[in-house]
Amino acid sequence: MLRAQKLPCMKNKILVALLAAVLVSCGGENTSKNNSSSINNKPVHLNETQVDYEPTIEKGRVILALGKGENRQESSIAYQYYKLNEESPIYEENINAFISLGVVPQMGEENEVPSVKNLKPSYFQKQLKDFKNDFDEINDDSFGTWYMWDSTDIDESYKEFVQVRRFNAYFTGGAHGSSYNETTLFSRESGEPLKLKDVIKDTKKLTLLGDKYFRKGMEIAPDANLEEEGFWFEEGYKLNENFEFRDKYMIFTYNQYEIGPYAMGIILVEIPISKVKPLLKISLDKTK
Secondary structure (H helix, E strand, O other): OOOOOOOOOOOOOOOEEOOHHHHOOOOOOOOOEEOOEEEEOOOOOOOHHHOOOOOEEEEEEEEEEEOOHHHOEEEEEEEEEEOOOOOOOHHHHHHHHHHHHOOOOOOOOOOOOOOHHHOOHHHHHHHHHHHHHHHHHHOOOOOOOOEEEEEEEEEOOEOOEEEEEEEEEEEOOOOOOEEEEEEEEEEOOOOOEEOHHHHEOOHHHHHHHHHHHHHHHHOOOOOOOOOOOOOOOEOEOOOOOOEEEEOOEEEEEEOOOOOOOHHHOEEEEEEEHHHHHHHEOOOOOEOO
16 A cells, blocks of 8 residues: 655655555556456454355456647546455445445536446446546646546455545646545444444543644644644644554544645654554454
């Protein structure tokens, strides 16, 4: 998975990301492309009836170019979703539905959402074609050719939950493009998304930890007023619902314009797992 980078103008040591350029695909024809494959993961021990169950994740990428000559821009969707069968647990269906609902920001009416059991590469190809149609209808590239990069990653490495990471960057005219990172945890048992209160026993203590590591990364004094430092925290530092577990950290992601101006980029706050473990309601045991 991609790691964030800091902007040279910022005085932070926290990872700050503008990840879009990394997702640009290599050159190709001005037509849709598809490269689909399957990954069979190791068994996940959900319960006695699913001991030998092996989920199958379909993955691939579709690409479509907009504009011509020097204005040519490639858009792409790097997708992942579950190939469902009669043994598929509920969390796979819920994750497929979640993925299908949030791919491309459309300018017009919402597209018909496919059945989660029929999710396939052609759906993602259609998303890019609809994006191109919106651009062609406006027919104004005076502010630059539109682009859209979308990437999904399904992380099956934990026994109690699955993490779905989404990255999206797009430009539809104006001064600059936009991008965001989003991670959602799904319970393997219930299939439902997990909120912070479902994962943490004492969110107040975790907020204090988050404030400490936020200030440390941004090189802000412990007693400094965060608003005066340029951040949009009216009542002090707050955690959000955009979090994940990776390596030795619990990571909170703050997207552009969430806690500060666009120039701050995407800000990641990394809290060491060793500090978080006493507050956890869930297990971080790995599947492998």
